[in-house]
Amino acid sequence: MGGWNILRVALIAIRRNPVRSGLTMLGVIIGVASVIAMVALGSGARASIDEQISSQGVNLIYLSAGSWGRGPGTARGGAGSTTSLTVEDADAVRAQVPLVARVSPGVRGRAQVIAGNQNWNTSIEGGNEEYLEIRSWRVVAGENFTARHVLVADKVCLLGKTVADLLFPGEDPVGQIVRVRNLPFRVIGVLAPKGQGQWGDDQDDIVIAPYTTLQKKLLGITHLNRVTISAVSQDRVEQAAIEITRLMRQRHRITNPDDDDFTVRTVEEMAQTRLDVANTMNSLLMSVASVSLLVGGIGIMNIMLVSVTERTREIGLRLAVGARSRDILSQFLAEAVTLSVFGGLLGIALGIGISETIVRSLGWPMQVTTEAIALAFGFAAAVGVFFGWYPARRAASLDPIDALRYE
Amino acid sequence: MALIRLVDLRKSYRVGDVTVHALRGLSLDVERGSFVCVVGASGSGKSTLMNVLGLLDRPTSGHYYLEGEDVSGFDKDRRAHLRNRKIGFVFQNFNLLPRTSALENVELPLLYGGRALPPAERHARARGLLEAVGLGSRLDHTPQQLSGGQQQRVAIARALVNEPELLLADEPTGNLDSRTSVEIMEILQRLVRERGITVVLITHEHDIAEYGTRVVTVRDGRVTSDTPVQNRRDAAAERAALPPLELEVEPEPAEAGAEA
Incomplete structure (x- = not known):
C-alpha cells in the first residue's frame, strides 16, 4: 500500500x-x-x-573598592566602603592590562540637585571623558565633557533623562545651571534614555560629571569608589577580569583572596544569577x-x-x-x-x-x-x-x- | 488441471494440553468453474479446511496445489498476496467495515497486493460490481443503512473486485432469511455460469448444498462422500416463483423502488 x-x-x-x-x-x-x-x-x-546586559555594554568590567568576600573574623563594609582604590590603580590597569580598552575612574554619591524652583534627590556619578563610551551611553542633546574638563575639574555635568525632565520640564537643559549641594554646575548635555537597570532601578535618574570635580569640589575625597573598564572584546572580558584582579592584588600586596579590598565583576557575572x-x-x-x-x-x-x-x-x-x-x-x-x-x-x-x-x-x-x-x-x-x-x-x-x- | 488439488492434508493444533486433529489426511480436487458445496457438522473440520483453502492457515502436512503450484509452504506475505489476487471471501457475518460506504468496502482489496490503481479506476470497478449485484443505487450507503441481504451482496462484490479464480463462501446464508438466501444463491450460481468463477461454499444445511454442482461431505477431518448433485436447485427459478413481498422492509423507504 x-x-x-x-x-x-x-x-x-x-x-x-x-x-x-x-x-x-x-x-x-x-x-x-x-x-x-x-x-x-x-x-x-x-x-x-x-x-x-548589552544596554550596559557587553565588555563592561567593574572594579569596585571593598570586597564582597567574607573573610573569617573580620568586619567587612562591602563594595565601595573602603578608601584604598585610587586613580593610580586605574592608571595601572590602563597601562598594564593589554586586554583593557578603556578605563574610567569613578566616584558616586547622592545629592540634592536644584534648578530654579525644582529640586530632586538623585545619584551623582563621576567619570572621565571615556565613561559614556564604556557604558555605551549616548548624548542626545549638547555634548559629552572632554579630557580637559576632567583635567581642570570643571563644574560641568550631564543629566539623565529622568532628571532633565524633572528639573527642566519643557525646556532645553543644555546651557542651564543646576546647583548640586549649592555648587553650580553647567549642564552641557542630556543623556539618551537607558531604561530600567538590572534590579529594576531607573538608570536615567542620574547626573554625571567629571570625577575630578566631584572628588575635589563636592565630596572632598581623593580615593575612588569604582573604576569602570571595558575589555577589548566580549570574549576577552573574563581574561581581562582575571588579569585586573591579579594586578590589583599585586599592587595592594594581597596574598590571600579573602583579604581583597576590591571587587572585580563583569556585567555578565552580575547577570549570571538572574x-x-x-x-x-x-x-x-x-x-x-x-x-x-x-x-x-x-x-x-x-x-x-x-x-x-x-x-x-x-x-x-x-x-x-x-x-x-x-x-x-x-x-x-x-x-x-x-x-x-x-x-x-x-x-x-x-x-x-x-x-x-x-x-x-x-x-x-x-x-x-x-x-x-x-x-x-x-x-x-x-x-x-x-x-x-x-x-x-x-x-x-x-x-x-x-x-x-x-x- | 484442477484449480485446487489437496493431497493428504493434515492439520493439528494444540488447545491447552490437548492436540486436536482437525484434518486427517484429506484429499480433494476442485475443477475450474465448478460449484462445490462442503457440508459437515460442527467439529468435522470443514472450517479448518476453509481456512487452509483460503490460505489463512497452513496445513501441518500434505500438499495444497493452487493452479498447479504447491502453496502449502508459502510464508505469510506470499499467502497474503495470493489471497489478494486469487481468492475472494464471503463470510457468514458479512464483515463489512462499519461507517464506510458500500463503494469503499468493495474497493478495499484494491488497496493491497502491491498494485496502485488510480482512484478513478478503483471507483469504476467497484461501481460496476455493485451494479452487477443490484446495488447500483446504494453506492454511498454504509452497512448500517443496508439490509442483511444487501450487505452480503456488497461482500460478494468485494470478493470479486480483484477478479479472483476462487470464491470461498463460509455459510454465506447463515444469517439470512430463506428468501434472501435464495437471492444470494442466485448471484453465486450466476457467477459460476456467466463468469466461470469457481465457488467453494461451506454450509451445514443440505438444502443449500443442493444449489451446487457437487456436494462434499466432511467428517472427522476426511472426505466421507463426494457426489455430483442430481436434482440441482435453480435459485433464479425459485425466486421468480416466490410470492411478491407485500411490504419490503427497507431502511430508507424513499429508495425502495430503485432496487430490482
Whole structure:
C-alpha cells in the first residue's frame, strides 16, 4: 500500500470517530501548547536579561573598592566602603592590562540637585571623558565633557533623562545651571534614555560629571569608589577580569583572596544569577510541559489499543483480502502519528495564541522561537511513533482467523 | 488441471494440553468453474479446511496445489498476496467495515497486493460490481443503512473486485432469511455460469448444498462422500416463483423502488 493510501486510510479511520479523535489529540494539543508557551516565557526572560546586559555594554568590567568576600573574623563594609582604590590603580590597569580598552575612574554619591524652583534627590556619578563610551551611553542633546574638563575639574555635568525632565520640564537643559549641594554646575548635555537597570532601578535618574570635580569640589575625597573598564572584546572580558584582579592584588600586596579590598565583576557575572534563575525556571516549566506531552502520548497509546481491540474484525478482514502484517502496522502507526501531528499543529497554534495573550494582557516578555516550534512538533511526532508502535505491533501480529472470528 | 488439488492434508493444533486433529489426511480436487458445496457438522473440520483453502492457515502436512503450484509452504506475505489476487471471501457475518460506504468496502482489496490503481479506476470497478449485484443505487450507503441481504451482496462484490479464480463462501446464508438466501444463491450460481468463477461454499444445511454442482461431505477431518448433485436447485427459478413481498422492509423507504 502506497504512502498516500496509508494516509488516506488513517484519515478515514480518524474521521469515523471524530469525538474520540479530538479528545485523543487534546492531550498532545495541551502538551505542545504548554511547551511552546513555556519556552517562549523562558526565551523572553533571557532575551530581556541579554538586552539589559548589552544596554550596559557587553565588555563592561567593574572594579569596585571593598570586597564582597567574607573573610573569617573580620568586619567587612562591602563594595565601595573602603578608601584604598585610587586613580593610580586605574592608571595601572590602563597601562598594564593589554586586554583593557578603556578605563574610567569613578566616584558616586547622592545629592540634592536644584534648578530654579525644582529640586530632586538623585545619584551623582563621576567619570572621565571615556565613561559614556564604556557604558555605551549616548548624548542626545549638547555634548559629552572632554579630557580637559576632567583635567581642570570643571563644574560641568550631564543629566539623565529622568532628571532633565524633572528639573527642566519643557525646556532645553543644555546651557542651564543646576546647583548640586549649592555648587553650580553647567549642564552641557542630556543623556539618551537607558531604561530600567538590572534590579529594576531607573538608570536615567542620574547626573554625571567629571570625577575630578566631584572628588575635589563636592565630596572632598581623593580615593575612588569604582573604576569602570571595558575589555577589548566580549570574549576577552573574563581574561581581562582575571588579569585586573591579579594586578590589583599585586599592587595592594594581597596574598590571600579573602583579604581583597576590591571587587572585580563583569556585567555578565552580575547577570549570571538572574540568568541562572531564568534557566532553572525554564527547565522546570519545560519538564512540566514535557510531562503533559508524555501524558498526551500515553492517551494516544490507550486509544489506539482500544481501537485495535475494537477493530479486530476489521483487521482480520483486511488480512483476509490481502493486507500484509506490515500494511496493518503502517496503517495503525499512521493513525497514531496523524493524531499526534494534527494535535501538534493545533498545539502550536494554541501555544502561539497563549503567548500572544500573555504578552498583551500581562506584558511579560515572551519570545516564540522557530526552534521551540520545531522542537515541540518533532517531539509530538516522535510521541506518535513511540506510543503508536506498540498498539500497531499488536494489530499487525493478529492472526487473520482469530481476528475474523473475534466477537 | 484442477484449480485446487489437496493431497493428504493434515492439520493439528494444540488447545491447552490437548492436540486436536482437525484434518486427517484429506484429499480433494476442485475443477475450474465448478460449484462445490462442503457440508459437515460442527467439529468435522470443514472450517479448518476453509481456512487452509483460503490460505489463512497452513496445513501441518500434505500438499495444497493452487493452479498447479504447491502453496502449502508459502510464508505469510506470499499467502497474503495470493489471497489478494486469487481468492475472494464471503463470510457468514458479512464483515463489512462499519461507517464506510458500500463503494469503499468493495474497493478495499484494491488497496493491497502491491498494485496502485488510480482512484478513478478503483471507483469504476467497484461501481460496476455493485451494479452487477443490484446495488447500483446504494453506492454511498454504509452497512448500517443496508439490509442483511444487501450487505452480503456488497461482500460478494468485494470478493470479486480483484477478479479472483476462487470464491470461498463460509455459510454465506447463515444469517439470512430463506428468501434472501435464495437471492444470494442466485448471484453465486450466476457467477459460476456467466463468469466461470469457481465457488467453494461451506454450509451445514443440505438444502443449500443442493444449489451446487457437487456436494462434499466432511467428517472427522476426511472426505466421507463426494457426489455430483442430481436434482440441482435453480435459485433464479425459485425466486421468480416466490410470492411478491407485500411490504419490503427497507431502511430508507424513499429508495425502495430503485432496487430490482
